[in-house]
Structures are given as structure tokens and as C-alpha cells.
Amino acid sequence: MAEAGLVLEDVRIMLGNDVLVSISAEIRPGEVLTVMGPSGSGKSTLLAYLTGTLAPEFRASGAARLNGRPIDGLATEARRIGILFQDHLLFPHLSVAENLAFGLAQGTAKRRQRVEAALAEVGLQGFGPRDPATLSGGQRARVALMRTLLATPEALLLDEPFARLDAELRDQTRSLVFRSVRDLPVVLVTHDLADAAAAGGAVVDVRGRRL
Amino acid sequence: MTAGFRFLPSVTVLVLAGPVLAGLVGTLVPALSERGAAFRELAAWPGLEAAVRLSLVTGIVATALSLLIATALTAGWWGTRAFRMVERLLSPLLSVPHAAAAFGLAFLIAPSGWMARMLSPWATGWERPPDLLIVQDPAGWSLIAGLVAKETPFLLLMTLAALPQAAPGRSLSVAQSLGYGRVAGWLKVVFPRVYAQIRLPVYVVLAYSMSVVDVALILGPSTPPTLSVQITRWMSDPDLSLRHQAAAAALLQLGLVVLALGAWRLAEIGVARAGRAWVWGGQRRLAERSVRSVALVAGIALAAVVVIGLLGLALWSVAGFWSFPAAWPDALTGRTWTRHAADIHAAFADTALIACLATILALTLVIGCLEVEHRHGLRLRRGGGAILYLPLLVPQTVFLPGLASHLIWIGWNPGMCPVILAHLVFVLPYVFLSLGDSWRAWDIRFATAAAALGAGPARVLFFVRLPMLIRPVLTAAAVGIAVSVGQYLPTLLVGGGRIATLTTEAVALGAGGDRRAIGAWALVQTAAALLPFAVALFVPVILARSRRGLQGG
């Protein structure tokens, strides 16, 4: 049986001669690796590396494996890594339900029921036909989370997903997210200590130093 | 399949540069044959000096005036309710074909035109039209007026497109808080950054104004005509040696455009230097009140001239006998429309077919290029961007005749296909310029989010990016169609006269002077160019009526 979880093996990302990221890590299913640092420190470069959207001027070395599968060189859509952004990025031309259906794999049976169930799971029954622009921040975060999970990812990246929410909502959403992704390896990028504390796993900076 | 798109930027460059370069060669060869005999004959043409002067003066003056009005309007009124009104009045004018606007203007300002009719005889005392040389005046003033009416909206919209990057609101507030007037503040802090971005469009206007054929045929003088009109005449003369002369004149035309662009560049440097001195001087105001009122009056007048001109066309198309100085025809009749219905119908169908196919091809290439840029980071950089402007900067009279000869030589019979491809050369740059910024401004994280949900590049393109960008895509399509509808010379020369579009028919009728027929044709021509804009405006509204997140962009 291959190794389970997300493994980063001596990953180095360079821009010219500057080393922006240098990290090694093993994140088992259910573990969270929190990467902290001020903005501009290379956190989003690491996420771009993991999603396969690194701009051509960057050079990366090392290897990343997900459940034993090398993911370097794979297209974003073939990696099975989900990502949540702080802006949630619901597609504005689709309804809430259509956004969720977009995440479901093609050929999935009973799409409608699956979408309804997902909405119910996060307390948004009946929100399917709604325009995403009419949702509150917390509702949007929940829809984005369910859209990501419906795509059945094998790992999850969180790009400051709680930054735009006010304090009370942030706690609720945070616990919802971590509850929902119990058996996935998660990489959380944040500059909020409370996020790191709630995540409960190891906390490192982009050079792999433990904080 | 992603790799399959990589050739698209090369195809696009070929589509843009190929015809221009091939056409230039086709012009160079006859011009230089027989050891420059063509140039000697050109030099012996008695009208040469006047034609050259006319091309230079009308082109430069029209460009300078258009830029001046567009700049004064934004400097004096940007952000106000009046500005939005003028913007709304002028924007549709952009798509009114040049020929139709020129006909409308001619009907309005001629000594027997609508303006004189409305003022006669009660105000002017004229029982008969005065013998005044207004339209087709030897100095080219009416030609300049026609060009300014069309180019001011173009430069205004180019300015508006460039504004967001210049963040004018904050800069202007800072300047105003330091005690600067609106106009002086704008010119000192916003205009330099905006001009750097609209420089190429300004050059396009200059090259176009110096070499336009259809507007010059309608409004320009004829004793002698402008150089480009004379080139077109020589090109269609049965005497083959005149073609060599036409080729020589075309090269001269190219030289004139290069010269004028060079002179303009020098003037830019001079103005910039003077502007720096002006900034150092710290003057807080620049005749604020007069600049603002003159600019507003000029903007409204330009819009009014074109709109009233088009109304005049509409009235003539249903007029019975209508003598001077009556302000209204003796009777209204649908006869002109019934007489021309069949022809208009046929020409409309061909015009629509050419415009739609050229636009679809252009959109495919443009979106393809932008996708390649997005997927592989292969961006049309500085050089590529300049190639977009190549067909717009090299005058049509310079390379189209050579291109037409090439097509005949390789045995490609005139017909739809070559005309559509010739239109593509001019449609493509405008579609690219219209769509490029919105496409690149799209939040790329939507693509990442969709891909992370398992969507491949094609699904991202067709189900996320295109639907979200439906408004700019449709606007670009409308721009493409309007550009195609307005093309005169490419249709005439490459189509070998066989392809009758609304524009070629209207300009051919213009020679006959039948105002009723011209009115009907020019109106349909205008409608063909405006209709797609209406569609581009309303379709997204209907599609997005339940999607608030789409309505802003």
C-alpha cells in the first residue's frame, strides 16, 4: 500500500536566484499543516505550486506526492486537490445549485439529490436557485466549501478562507470546515494565529521552520 | 489538445501582417519598375502639390481637433452628470459608418442643405441656395468636420478605456485639494498617463484621416481630390501605366503618413517639455470656465450634427418632391423604399454574412490567442501588440491595391472568401483591442477554483470564463461587425466589384447624388452597424437579470 496523505519532498521554488519556498513535509489524512507568514512571503507561491498554476518565470525542484501519486507536471484538474480562497469565488453566472453541480464529477448519479443534500448539510436548504451575489459572506463560504467537497478531492488547500469573515462567523465557519474535512490532508495558509490554533496541526513558515 | 492551440498566435500574426506586407510588395514592384518612370509621371501630375498638402493638412488638423475635444471634455467634465450624457450621446456614433455620417453631414451643411432650409428665407433672406463652396471646399474644411465628428467619439472612448489604470479620481482629488482647477489639474496629473496609453489609437486616427477614401469622396474637394482618392481613381483607369503611377502615389502616401507620424512624435516631445515647464510654474487654473463650456458645446454639437444628419437621411428617404427653401418635403412617400427593397435586402444579406463570418473568425483567433497566453504564458508582447496596429497604421490605399493584384495573380477569383479574409485583417485588431483588457482583467483564481474542482481547460473556457465575460465578448463582436460593415476599399478592391455590400452600394450611389436613394441605403447601413451593439447591450442584461454579480462587468 502506498503512503497515504500529501508528501512534500525537499520542495524548492526559485524566482531567479532567490529561493522563495523551501519545505519538506508529510501531511497524513486528517492532519493540517499551517503555513504562516506575512503577505509576500511566498505562501501563495506554494499554493500555486501545489495547484499547478505556477507562473512560468518560477522554477521548482523537489517532488510532491498525493497518496503515493507524483503530482508534479499534472494539470490542475488531474491533481484532485481542492482549494478554498478567501473570496470564495462562486461563479457569478451560475446559481448556487449550479455552482455545486459544477463540482460534482461527470457521470455522478442523482446529481440533484446530492446537491440538495450538500446544501442541507451546511444549513442552506432551499438556497439552490439563489443568485450567489445575494448570499452573505458566511453563506458563500459554506457553499464554496461544499462545492469543493462535492468534487471529492484527496487533499485540500485553504488560502486564508476565513479572512473576510467577522469574528463570530469566523469561528463557526472554521469549525465547520475542519469538521467536514476530517479525513483529508489539509494545507492552510494564513497570517492569523487563531486559524493556526484552531487547525491544531504543525505550524511552519515557507522555509519549513517550525513556529 | 492544449498544445493544439499553440499555433494560433502565429496564425494571428500572419493574418495581420501577411496581407499588409504582401500588399506592400505588390505596390513596390510596379512603382519601382522601369527605373522610376512612375515617379516621374507622378511628379508631372499638376495636382500633386495640392493633393499632398490636402492629405497632410486635413489629416493632421482633424486628428489634433479630435484629440483636443476629447481631452478637453474629459478634463473638464469627467465624473459629472453632463459627462455621462455626452458619453452616452457620442458612444453610439462610434459605430455609425463613416460614409453614412459623411452623407448626413453633407445633407446638413450644404448651401441647399437642411440647416440653410430651416433658416431660409425668414432669417437669411435666401430664396435660392447661396453659391457658397461649403461641401467639397478646396481647403478640405468639410472633410475635416466629417472626420472630427467620427474620430472624437473614438478617442473619447479610448480615453475612457485607459482611465481606470490612471486612477483619475484620486489623482484629481489630490490636485484639487492642492488648489488646482479641474482642467489644469487633470492636464497636469492625469492626461500624461492617459496619453501614454492612447498614443497608438491617436496614431491610427492620424494615419486613417490622412488616407481615408470614402469620406473624402463625399466631403472632400475634387479639384484636385486628396491623394488617396486620386490613387483609387488611377487604380481603376483602363490605362495600365496609370497603375504604376498609382503605386508610386501609394508609396508617396506611405511616406507622408510616416512623415506625419514622425512630426506628431516630435510635437509630443515638445508638448511634454512645455507641459513640464507648466507643472513647474504651478499655475492652478487654465481658463477653466471657457475650456469647459467650449468642450461641452463642441461635444454636443458633434453628436447633434451626426444625429440630425441621420434624421435628414431618414427624411430624404421618404420625401416626395422637396425644393429649396422648404424645410419639409412637399409629400411623404414610401416609393424610394419599395424601389430599393430588393437590392437593399440582397446587399444586407451579403453585408451580414461577411461581417458575421469575419467577426467569428476574429473572435476565434483572439480568444484562441488569449487562451494560449493564459495557458502557456505565451503573450503577444510589445512586438506582437504593435503588429495589431499594423493594418490600422499602414493606409489602406497603400497595400490593398497591391494585395488585390496578388490575389488576381494567384488566380483567386474575387468573391466572398477573399473579401471576408480582407475584412478580417481590419476586424481582428479592433476585436483584440476591444476584448483583450477585459479578458486579461478576469480573476484567474476562478480558473484555478474550477480546475481544482476537476474541470479541464476546455470546460473552464466554455463554462466559466466565456459566460462570465459574455458582455465584453458580445461588445467585441459588435465592434467587429461595425468595423466590417463600414469597410469600403477592401470590399471594392478585393471583391473585384462583385461583392455588393451596403457600404459599397451607398458610396456608389453617392456618385449619383440621388438623395432619396442615398438616404435609404445609408440608414440601413447605419442600422446594420448599430443593431449588434443593441444586441450586445441587451442580451447580457436578459441573461444576467437574475445574476447580480455579472451586472457590473
Place this chain on the structure above:
Amino acid sequence: MRILLAALLGLTTAAHAQDPADWDAVLQEAEGQTVYWHAWGGSTTTNAFIAWIAERAAETHGVTLEHVKLADTADAISRVLSERAAGHDTGGAVDLIWINGANFAAMKEQDLLFGPFAEDLPNWALVDVDGKTVTTDFTVPTDGYESPWAMAQVVFIHDTADVPEALPGMDALLAWAEAHPGRFTFPQPPDFLGSTFLKQALLDLTEDPGPLYAPIDETGYAAATAPLWDFMDRLTPVLWRQGRAYPQTGPRQLQLIADGEIDLAISFSPGEASAAIANFELPETVRTFVLERGTIGNASFVAIPYNANAKEGAMVIANLLLSPEAQARAQDPAVLGYGTVLDMAKLEPADRARFEALELGIATLSPEELGPALPEPHPTWMTRIEGDWIQRYGVSD
């Protein structure tokens, strides 16, 4: 290489056209062909007439006729010339050209025409060969290389509200123009009608028209044209816009009369004024006149380029244009108002009746009033005085 390309692009066609003498074979070959008729497109009435011919051609012979509307006949000739320069000796873009005068002389001289065919057309038997100038074109023998379809004669259009009486000659015209500055103009040469005005003036002012019917003799040119340039020197400053701008075409003058800008204009079509009145393009007070010493007349022809793609179809159109039905329609002032080339005596009574039934129109002169037409001078004269006029008056602002 070019031949290969031509073959690849499917441009090959029957190298030899059907002999017009075997008319049934021509008809058979013509069926299904598309004929591109290159004809001036600046006149809405002519365009409508050609559209009617197209309907008839489709109904009776299965020939599709496409009117390629030209701004200038020369466009079609330069098209044929460039095709020959490129080696396209078959499958050309032009099948039929509305032509006459210098354009015909140039094409015939350079062997750019198909034929002879005209005198083998079935309807040629009805043509008035003796009474009308249908076998010479500007003194150049047609030799069957072009087929006539309409007669034209110079008339002057005047608004009787302002010019009550006919003007007997060019001297009278000059005197009237000097008394009424800015009220007369003519289309700008090299427009065909403008050049015709120059020739008409030359013919009317010259003592001896003999030399005008032979190629220009350099020694006599200056003396022969001196009266014309004296006349033009006096006329130009009193023209509309002081001669600093001109209408670009004939029909443009009609709009100027309707606008009240001018009172007098030249026309090459005796029925044009009546047709224009019917179309609201001219006031009802307009009439026409001819000069006492006569006015220039000529025939309009159609010719077929040597490399035309649909020669049989083109001949069918040429023959259709000569049919009594088409000729009577062309003469109807409500349609075109062109003179017929047919001989009434050769027609069947029923066909003759078509012509007799025509209302010539309020402003159209009867054949007797028109008088005999003066033949066109040799084409070298037109080219030369056109060039000299441009030099003297056409480029000075």
C-alpha cells in the same frame, strides 16, 4: 505554375464559345450560366432596368444575370487587363460590359474582346442599321465586337421657371451664364458626360468640324481648339462655385436643379428629365432642348471580354436587350427614357404598337424635335481635350 493553379482552382472552362450563328446551341450552353454584367451603378433607374432584364433572362432562358455596379466603366476594363497580365485567359470575372467610345476603342485595339458576335444575334435583323450609328462607335467600326442596346443624344435640361427659353447655341449659353453667374455647371471631366460637354462645345463653336472626325493632327490641334479654350476661360469663372467644385456625375446635376442650386444641366438621355420628374427628382417646370446646330448622339453597347466565363449567357443577354419588349421598356420615360436602336419598319405590328403606346413624357422631345444626331468625334479628341481641361481647370483651386 499559374496554369496549374488555375486548374486546381477549377477555373477551366470551355476554351471555345459556341458560334453565335448556331443560336440553338448558344441557348443550350447558356442555360444555367451566371452572367456578370459590369455596368455603371450610379443611376437607380438603370439599376432597376437591369434588374428587370435579369428577371426576364431567368424566366425565358435560365440565365442568371448579376449586375456588378461600377462607379466607373473603366473598373471593368482594368479588371480584364489585370487578368490578362496574370495569364487568366479563361474564366474571367467580367462577362458583359456596358461600354462605348474610348473604352471600346482601347479594348478592341488590345484584342480584349470576344467576337464578332453582334451581327449574328437573332434580333440584329430588327436593328436600324442605316438610320442609327450602331456600326461605328466614336468613328471606330464596331465590326460585330459590341452590340448596341440604346441610343443617346445630348439634350440640355432647363428649369423653365428660371430659363424660360431654349438656348440656341454655346454662345447663347455663355451669354446666359455670364448674366446668371453660379447657375450652370457640368460633371467634372473625365466623367463621361463632362467630357461630352467639352466635345459638344467644341463641335458647336468650330467653323469646320471635318478634322474632328479623324485622329488628332498635332499641327492643327491648337488652332482647332482655340475657340473651345476661349469659351471655357470665359465660362469657368461664372460656373457654379466659380468652377472650383463640380458635380462628379450626371445625375448629381439633377439633385442640384431640384435644390435650386443650378438652372441648366447637360444630359445624354432625352427621356431622363421626364423620368426624374416622375421620381420627384426634378420639379415639374423642367423641360429639355437641343442646340440649333444639333447635338452629339451615340449608341450604348454591350461587349464581351475575350476571357469571359459565360460567353453564351452574355450573348443571350445582348440579344434580350435588343428584343422589342426590352427596347420599348427602355424607351418608356417612366423606366429609363433611352432611345431605341430598332427600326420601327422592321417590327411586327404588335411590337410596333408597344412603342406607339408610350407616353414620351412632359419634358421629352419628339424624334422630330431632337433632330439628327451629330456623330461623335474621333476618340483621340476626347482623350486629348479631357487631359487639357484637367490641366487647365481641373486641379487649380
